[in-house]
Amino acid sequence: MKNQYTERLWNGIIKENPTLVLMLGMCPTLAVTTSVINGLGMGISTAVVLLFSNMIISAMRKIISDTIRIPAYIVIVATLVTTVQLLLQAYVPSLYTALGIYIPLIVVNCIILGRAEAFASKNGVLVSAFDGLGMGIGFTIALTCIGFVRELLGSGSVFGYTFIPEGYQITIFSLAPGAFFVLAGLTALQNKFKAPSATNGASDSCDSCGSCMGTCGVSGQKSGKSGNAKNGKREK
Numbered sequence: 001m002k003n004q005y006t007e008r009l010w011n012g013i014i015k016e017n018p019t020l021v022l023m024l025g026m027c028p029t030l031a032v033t034t035s036v037i038n039g040l041g042m043g044i045s046t047a048v049v050l051l052f053s054n055m056i057i058s059a060m061r062k063i064i065s066d067t068i069r070i071p072a073y074i075v076i077v078a079t080l081v082t083t084v085q086l087l088l089q090a091y092v093p094s095l096y097t098a099l100g101i102y103i104p105l106i107v108v109n110c111i112i113l114g115r116a117e118a119f120a121s122k123n124g125v126l127v128s129a130f131d132g133l134g135m136g137i138g139f140t141i142a143l144t145c146i147g148f149v150r151e152l153l154g155s156g157s158v159f160g161y162t163f164i165p166e167g168y169q170i171t172i173f174s175l176a177p178g179a180f181f182v183l184a185g186l187t188a189l190q191n192k193f194k195a196p197s198a199t200n201g202a203s204d205s206c207d208s209c210g211s212c213m214g215t216c217g218v219s220g221q222k223s224g225k226s227g228n229a230k231n232g233k234r235e236k
Contacts, residue, residue, distance in 0.1 A: 004127055004130075005126070005127060005130045008127060008130040008131040008133075008134050009130055009133065009134040009137070010134070011131070011134055012131065012133070012134025012135035012136070012137060012138040013134055013137050013138040013141065014138070014195075014196065015196055016135075016138075016196070017138040017139075017141075017142060017196070018111045018135050018138055018139050018142075019138070019139055019142035019143065020138075020142050020186060020187065020190060020196075020197060021196045021197055022111075024109075024110050024111045024114065025046070025109050025110065025111045025139060027102070027105065027109075028042050028046070028102045028105065028106075028109070028143070029142065029143060029146065029179070029183070030176070030179040030180065030183070031102055031176075031179075032098070032099055032102050032143075032147075033143050033146040033147040033150055033179055033182075034147065034150055034151065034154070034174055035098075035147050035150070035151045035155075036144055036147045036148050036151055036158055036159065037095065037098075037147075037159075038095070038098050038099065038147055039140075039143035039144045039145075039146060039147030039148075040140065040143070040144050040147070041088075041092070041095045041098070041099060042099055042102065042103075042143055043136070043139050043140025043141070043142075043143040043144060044136075044140055045084050045088065045099075045103065045106065046106055046109060046111070046112070046136060046139055046140070047132075047133070047135075047136025047137060047139060047140050048080075048084055048136070049077060049080045049081055049084060049106055049112060050111065050112055050115065050132040050133070050135055050136040050139075051129060051132040051133050051136055052080050052132075053073075053076055053077050053080055053112055053115075053116060053120070053132065054115060054116065054119070054120040054128040054129055054131060054132030055120075055125050055128060055129045055132070056076050056080075057073060057076060057116045057120040057121055057128070058120040058121070058123060058124060058125045058128035058129075059125050060072075060076075061120070061121045061122070064121075069117075069121065070113075070117075073113060073116045073117070074107065074108075074113070077106075077107050077112055077113070077116070078107045081103070081104060081106045081107045082104075084103070084106070085103045085104060088103065111135060111139060115131060115132060115135055119131050120132070142186075145186065146179065146182050146183060146186070149173070149182045149185075150173045150174065150178050150179065150182055151174075152164065153169070153170045153173040153178075154169060154170060154171060154172070154173035154174030154175075154178055155169060155174055156168070156169040
């Protein structure tokens with residue numbers, strides 16, 4: 001029997017992977033995954049912000065008023081992102097330059113605000129930390145996999161080691177369309193092996209992302225089903 005902490009990790013990495021299942025955070029996913037290092041760096045940066053923002057927001061959930069909760073969440077996340085940005089600039093300048101504008105854009109990443117609204121604001125600090133860690137690891141794995149495929153096929157090398165000769169490289173994978181091709185390929189593989197994905201109906205809960213605020217239609221479908229069931233009973 002899985003405890004709630006293990007379940008939160010499993011949920012973020014496999015069941016509700018923010019990139020491959022929920023299809024959230026597509027901007028950095030498609031933009032920075034031209035190499036393994038870029039994908040890994042963006043994933044770890046986002047994971048750190050997710051972990052600490054979930055912990056802080058959970059700890060302050062009884063203090064923050066509902067009327068100002070979204071601005072408060074953004075201030076907390078922006079503070080953490082600024083800290084991460086300054087650390088990258090100081091200690092990993094090459095990665096900081098490669099990621100560029102996408103580091104400050106972590107502030108408005110719907111994965112972070114979604115987890116803050118859907119989970120951290122309603123649960124304890126420790127379980128929220130595991131939720132943020134699971135989502136961060138899942139996001140990092142997805143970006144690293146996409147970056148690996150794009151770098152291997154587009155430039156023929158990974159981590160400086162050449163695997164594909166220059167004449168056989170597929171340059172388009174190093175460009176913007178390559179990200180869409182790889183993401184589509186990974187989603188097709190998920191469907192082929194019946195793994196959770198955005199297109200096979202694995203997740204039918206609005207609470208899984210929290211970013212749509214109930215506008216995705218899932219809640220409407222559920223109420224429609226319950227309404228139909230009630231009508232059926234009345235007819236009988």
